[in-house]
Amino acid sequence: MMTHQTTLAMASPLRAVQLALLAAALCVLCTGCARPANSMYCMDNYSSTLYACRKNPAQEQQDKHVKAMQDIVAKSEQRNLRVPPGIFAELGYIHLKAGQTADARKYFEAENRLYPESKVFTTRLLAWADASSGTGGDKPAPDDTAAGADDKGGVITPADAVNDAPVLPAGEGAAHE
Amino acid sequence: MNRMIAATLLLALALLGGCAHTAQSTKAELFPLMYEQKPRSIVVLPPINESTAADAPTYYSTTIQEPLVYTGYYVLPYEVSSDILAHEGITDGHQLYDLPLNTLKEYFGADAVLFTRIKKWDTSYAVVASHLTVAVECELKSTTTGEKMWNYSGTVVVDLTNHNTGGGLAGLLVQVVVTAMNTAMADYVPYAMQANAIALNAMPYGPYHPQHEKDTEHKVFVQKTADK
Numbered sequence: 001m002m003t004h005q006t007t008l009a010m011a012s013p014l015r016a017v018q019l020a021l022l023a024a025a026l027c028v029l030c031t032g033c034a035r036p037a038n039s040m041y042c043m044d045n046y047s048s049t050l051y052a053c054r055k056n057p058a059q060e061q062q063d064k065h066v067k068a069m070q071d072i073v074a075k076s077e078q079r080n081l082r083v084p085p086g087i088f089a090e091l092g093y094i095h096l097k098a099g100q101t102a103d104a105r106k107y108f109e110a111e112n113r114l115y116p117e118s119k120v121f122t123t124r125l126l127a128w129a130d131a132s133s134g135t136g137g138d139k140p141a142p143d144d145t146a147a148g149a150d151d152k153g154g155v156i157t158p159a160d161a162v163n164d165a166p167v168l169p170a171g172e173g174a175a176h177e
Numbered sequence: 178m179n180r181m182i183a184a185t186l187l188l189a190l191a192l193l194g195g196c197a198h199t200a201q202s203t204k205a206e207l208f209p210l211m212y213e214q215k216p217r218s219i220v221v222l223p224p225i226n227e228s229t230a231a232d233a234p235t236y237y238s239t240t241i242q243e244p245l246v247y248t249g250y251y252v253l254p255y256e257v258s259s260d261i262l263a264h265e266g267i268t269d270g271h272q273l274y275d276l277p278l279n280t281l282k283e284y285f286g287a288d289a290v291l292f293t294r295i296k297k298w299d300t301s302y303a304v305v306a307s308h309l310t311v312a313v314e315c316e317l318k319s320t321t322t323g324e325k326m327w328n329y330s331g332t333v334v335v336d337l338t339n340h341n342t343g344g345g346l347a348g349l350l351v352q353v354v355v356t357a358m359n360t361a362m363a364d365y366v367p368y369a370m371q372a373n374a375i376a377l378n379a380m381p382y383g384p385y386h387p388q389h390e391k392d393t394e395h396k397v398f399v400q401k402t403a404d405k
Contacts, residue, residue, distance in 0.1 A: 040386065043243045050256070051239040051366055082385070084246050086254030093257045117218040117251035120286025125257075 040076045041084040042070060066094055085115055092125060101133035178292070183286040204381050205393035210326040211381040214319055216288035218251040219383075220258050220281055222270035228298035233365070234269075237313070240369045242379050247290065249386025253285055259329055271295075282320035289326065292316045298365055300337070309335040311368040312321060317375045328399060331375030 049065040069091050076083045092107030105126060112122035221241055224234040226339055240254045261291035267273060270292045273281075278290050297312035379397040381390045 040247060040249070043246065047243045048371070051236065051241075054235055054239055068302060085251045085385075086242065086246070086257070089252040090256050093254070093260070115251050115284065117288075118253070120284075121258075123251055124284075 034156045036070070040081070042072055042079060042081055042086055044075060046072060046084075046087075066091065083110075083114060085118075086111075088114065089118065089122060089125065090130075090154070096129055096132065101129045104129045106134075109173075183344060189198075198398045201396045202282065202285060202399050204379070204395045204397060205395060207397060207399065208381055210319070210324055211317075212390070214288070214321070214326060215384075216250070216317070216326065217384050218253065218287045219245065219289045219291050219317070220253045220285045220287035221245065221255045221293070223259055223262065223268055225269060225271045225274070225292060225294045228295045230295075232296040233295045233298035235297070237293070237367055237369050240366055240373055241291075241293060243401055244373045245390045247386075248377055249264065249383030250289075251383075252383070258285060261376045262267050278318055278320040278323055287320055290318050290320055293317065297332070298369075307337045309337055309365065309368065311365055311372045313369065313376060315371045315373075315380075317380070327380055329376045329379040329397075331372035331377075333371045333375070335368055 005176075039083040047069040049061070053061045053065050069087050072087050073083050073091075075081075085090045088107045088111035093110065095101075095107060096104035108122045108125045108129060111118050112126070224237050226234045238255060238259065242252060243253045262268070273290075274292060279288055281290055292315070294314040294316070295312075296314055297310045300307055300309045309394065312330065312332040314328065316328040317326045318324065319326050381388075382392050
């Protein structure tokens, strides 16, 4: 078939060819779907603004990523789509780190309502939000079994991940580690 | 532009029958545990880097959330879960690979853990030709039983050579320079996304996908498990 003609086709960069093949590839990816898979959600610029944050971890990039996620929420609502998993929680976490606990709570609650699967996770995040708004500089510690890690001479196990005092969102995180 | 076309072609070929000699099987036959255990939520661990590029995990990890969400599972936001894990000293999925995973269920409420392994993230050089390769392997383990429920890999190879040959020695020199420049500017992320798309295409759909539990007869290529 066309296996060895690859380079030939590449030499003539026809946009039409590219598009046709891309379309074909996409069709194969969604075999059997009555509608294209990407009509499930709107993820918009999520991946590209996140990538930009990694390339250049400046506040400006972070702000763009937050904006992209807020746009996802707005566009999803406009198009009557479910807001994708994790968007509300990530927005909440960024607000929590910035000390905006009231906003953080709202986002965590939205994730919790939208996705029952997130219950354990969002309940934990909400507890942190409460702890950091209620007790000021105190370390939010929903789990009170923080001794685990030291006992084992610094060897980290998943049990430690669970038992160790939960992470402090940065901004208040100077005391942590 | 050329790279985009090359990658698209390779992707299309891989999907459209470049693997005609490879055996196919149904998702239900290959990944029965997915249909038995019916995981609903996934936490993604930091990538395991087996490539030679130290910064591959940093960039690769920006490419997995979006396509995984589209498979229909509840995916914990990687930016949050990885930050929490990093505070606990876990920055590489390898640290948890051989350990019981039930604590992740208790901590995050996730039914499954996605391990990603970056097998290749590199550019091979030759005088007038160079190739960029991104290869990833994804593996989903149950946080209840620790069993491997699903795994699949995706590989994208991109020809970075500029094929506008001018002819003669001058043409060759120009081509060498262009190849070197393309290589320097090579951006792996779009190809990592394609590699993810290939791998995740073989994953049974999750509860938020319209095809959830209707894809048992979907055919996927059987991959050799030996190429670890």
